[in-house]
Amino acid sequence: TYIVTDNCIACKYTDCVEVCPVDCFYEGENFLVIHPDECIDCGVCEPECPADAIRPDTEPDMDKWVEFNRKYAELW
Ligand code: SF4
Incomplete structure (x- = not known):
């Protein structure tokens, strides 16, 4: 599996979300x-x-x- 790490914090790009074939990204604040x-x-x-x-x-x-990632994906 792939995982989002701390470089993502406060990043405004969502290019990853657009390309994911199974929509398994969850967006937090x-x-x-x-x-x-x-x-x-x-x-x-x-x-x-x-x-x-x-x-x-x-x-x-x-x-x-x-x-x-699991914890927050399940919250959202
Ligand atoms: Fe996983 Fe989606 Fe990334 Fe593919 S695009 S590696 S399914 S998160």
């Missing part, structure tokens, strides 16, 4: 999250992010970000 269970791991959003905030969860130390 000043950042976006991806629902990790809904993401199909297609990867098309990653190069669209000008802040380089979207990372695959296979990178090191991503567990806390996966939980953060």
Whole structure:
């Protein structure tokens, strides 16, 4: 799955949301999250992010970000 990380905070671009084929982005007040269970791991959003905030969860130390994204995706 792909996950939104802290570079997204206060970013105003939503190019990632536009390209996601399964609409698994959720918009909060000043950042976006991806629902990790809904993401199909297609990867098309990653190069669209000008802040380089979207990372695959296979990178090191991503567990806390996966939980953060899940928590907020379920709130919104
Ligand atoms: Fe959506 Fe694909 Fe990005 Fe997952 S990797 S959030 S399915 S665009």
